Amino acid sequence: MNFKQYFYLFAVIVFSFSSCSEDENLENSPESKIYNIAGKVEKGPFIGGSTITIQPMNENLQVVGHVYSSTIQDNLGNFSFGSKSFEAPYAELIANGYFFNETNGQLSSSTLNLHTLVDLSDDTTVNINLFTHLKYQRIQKLIADGMEFKEANKQAQQELFTAFGLQKYVEKDASTISIADGTDESAALIAISSLLLINRDEAAFTEYLAQLSKEFSDKGFFEENTKQQINEDKQAILYRLSSIKDYLIGHYKKYGLEIEVKELVRYLDWDNDGTAGNETLQEGQEVKLEKTELNVPNEGGTYTIGISSPIPVYLNEITTENAFTNNIYENIENTDISIEKSLNEDKLILIISPLQSKTAKSTTIQICDCLDNVLGEIKIIQEGNKNASIPKLGETGKQLVTEFTSNIAQGFAELNLIEQYYHYNVETDLVNQYINVSNNTIENIWNNFYRANYIIMRFKDAEAEQLNVYQDYFNVFSVPCSIII
Incomplete structure (x- = not known):
C-alpha cells in the first residue's frame, strides 16, 4: 500500500470518528422549541405602557439566550411576547409599572417591580402577581440547594399558600391565577394582595415585599413578628374588603369587562388556626x-x-x-x-x-x-324579687336628686319673682319692663323646669332598668314636672 492509499485510509477513519462525535453531540444538545407567551400582570392590574421582560433559563436557572422586552397592552395588565424560540422551557419574567391600587380605587403614584419564574412546558399563559413574586426567591433557593424546578416550584407554592392558610387552593399554580377569573383562587389572590398593601404607600409596600420575600425564601414561612404585623393588617382591612371588591369591579367595568369577585372575607385566616375560610358560614350552612x-x-x-x-x-x-x-x-x-x-x-x-x-x-x-x-x-x-329591700342612694343617685331639686327650686324662684312683680305692679308697666330688660327670664324658667324634668325621667328609666325600687317616688315628682312643662 503506497503513501496515497495510507493517506486516504487515515482520512476515512478520522472522518468516521468525527461524524460519530457530531451525531452524538446532536443527540445530546437540547432542541429549541417555539413558545407563544402571553398573560397578565396584576397587583391590581398594571396599566398600559408598563414594561415587561422575559429571560430564558436552563433547569439550574442559569441565563441562556436573549432577553426579550415588551409592554403591557392595556389597563387590564395584558401582555404578549408572541412566538419565541427557547432552548429550555424555563424563564424569568419581570414587570415594572404603575398599577391600579384596589385598596383606594386610584392608580399608584409610583411604579412596582414584580417577578415570576415559570416552566413554559406546563402552560404558556403566564401571569405575574403577588403570589408569583413572593415565591420567586424561594424557588431560587430550593434549586440552589439541588432541587429540580418542578419540585421547587411545587414546594414553594405549598409553603406560601400554607403561610396564609390557603392550602385548599394550592393545586392551581400561582402563574395561572388572575384576579379577574372570579374563582376561589382569584379571590384569595385579591385578599392577600390587598392585605399586604393596606395602609402603605408604594415605597413602604415595596420595602415590605422585599422583607417578606427574603424572609420566606430563607425558611419557607414567616417569622412571629411578621405574623403579628399580618394580624394587625387583617384588623385594618376587615371593614374595607367590601369597598376593595367594588373598586375592582368598577375598574374592570370601566374598560368593558364584567368580572365577579367572591366575598373576600372568606380568604383570610382570621382566627389564626392555619386555615382561611373556616371562620364564616358558607352558603347553605347554619348554626x-x-x-x-x-x-x-x-x-x-x-x-x-x-x-x-x-x-x-x-x-x-x-x-x-x-x-x-x-x-x-x-x-x-x-x-x-x-x-x-x-x-x-x-x-x-x-x-x-x-x-x-x-x-x-x-x-x-x-x-x-x-x-x-x-x-x-x-x-x-x-324573674324579679318582689321582696327586695330598698337601698340608700349612692353617689350618682344623690347627685341626680341634687341637680333635679336645684333646677326645680331655681325655676320656681324665677317664677315667683315674676308673680310678685305682677301682683304689686299690675296697673303699671313695670312687669313688661322687667321682662323686657331681663329678656331671658322666661327662657331661664323654662330651661330650669325642662332640665329638672329631663333628669327625673332619665333617672326614673335608669332605675327601672336596675332595681326598680324607687319608681313610686319618681312618679310623685315626674307628674308635676310634666304638667309645668
Whole structure:
C-alpha cells in the first residue's frame, strides 16, 4: 500500500470518528422549541405602557439566550411576547409599572417591580402577581440547594399558600391565577394582595415585599413578628374588603369587562388556626340552637344549651349603657342579670346568679363568628324579687336628686319673682319692663323646669332598668314636672 492509499485510509477513519462525535453531540444538545407567551400582570392590574421582560433559563436557572422586552397592552395588565424560540422551557419574567391600587380605587403614584419564574412546558399563559413574586426567591433557593424546578416550584407554592392558610387552593399554580377569573383562587389572590398593601404607600409596600420575600425564601414561612404585623393588617382591612371588591369591579367595568369577585372575607385566616375560610358560614350552612329563649327563676341556676355549628362560634352579650346607671345605689354594684358564660365543645353553659331587682329583667346572648357576625341569639328572662329591700342612694343617685331639686327650686324662684312683680305692679308697666330688660327670664324658667324634668325621667328609666325600687317616688315628682312643662 503506497503513501496515497495510507493517506486516504487515515482520512476515512478520522472522518468516521468525527461524524460519530457530531451525531452524538446532536443527540445530546437540547432542541429549541417555539413558545407563544402571553398573560397578565396584576397587583391590581398594571396599566398600559408598563414594561415587561422575559429571560430564558436552563433547569439550574442559569441565563441562556436573549432577553426579550415588551409592554403591557392595556389597563387590564395584558401582555404578549408572541412566538419565541427557547432552548429550555424555563424563564424569568419581570414587570415594572404603575398599577391600579384596589385598596383606594386610584392608580399608584409610583411604579412596582414584580417577578415570576415559570416552566413554559406546563402552560404558556403566564401571569405575574403577588403570589408569583413572593415565591420567586424561594424557588431560587430550593434549586440552589439541588432541587429540580418542578419540585421547587411545587414546594414553594405549598409553603406560601400554607403561610396564609390557603392550602385548599394550592393545586392551581400561582402563574395561572388572575384576579379577574372570579374563582376561589382569584379571590384569595385579591385578599392577600390587598392585605399586604393596606395602609402603605408604594415605597413602604415595596420595602415590605422585599422583607417578606427574603424572609420566606430563607425558611419557607414567616417569622412571629411578621405574623403579628399580618394580624394587625387583617384588623385594618376587615371593614374595607367590601369597598376593595367594588373598586375592582368598577375598574374592570370601566374598560368593558364584567368580572365577579367572591366575598373576600372568606380568604383570610382570621382566627389564626392555619386555615382561611373556616371562620364564616358558607352558603347553605347554619348554626342551630337547642333553645332560643330561657326563663330563669329569681334565684338563678345552671343551664346547658346545645349548639350545632359547622364553624367555631363565640359569645357576645348585648348590654345597654346609660350615663345614669353607675352608683345609683349605695353598696350595690350589680343590678343586672349576672351570667358566667362558657362554650364547651358543642354546649353553651350558663351559670346565672340571683337577681336583686324587684321586677323581671331580660338580656340577650348572641352566638357569633370570629368577625362578630351574629349567627343566633338566646333571650334570657329572669324573674324579679318582689321582696327586695330598698337601698340608700349612692353617689350618682344623690347627685341626680341634687341637680333635679336645684333646677326645680331655681325655676320656681324665677317664677315667683315674676308673680310678685305682677301682683304689686299690675296697673303699671313695670312687669313688661322687667321682662323686657331681663329678656331671658322666661327662657331661664323654662330651661330650669325642662332640665329638672329631663333628669327625673332619665333617672326614673335608669332605675327601672336596675332595681326598680324607687319608681313610686319618681312618679310623685315626674307628674308635676310634666304638667309645668
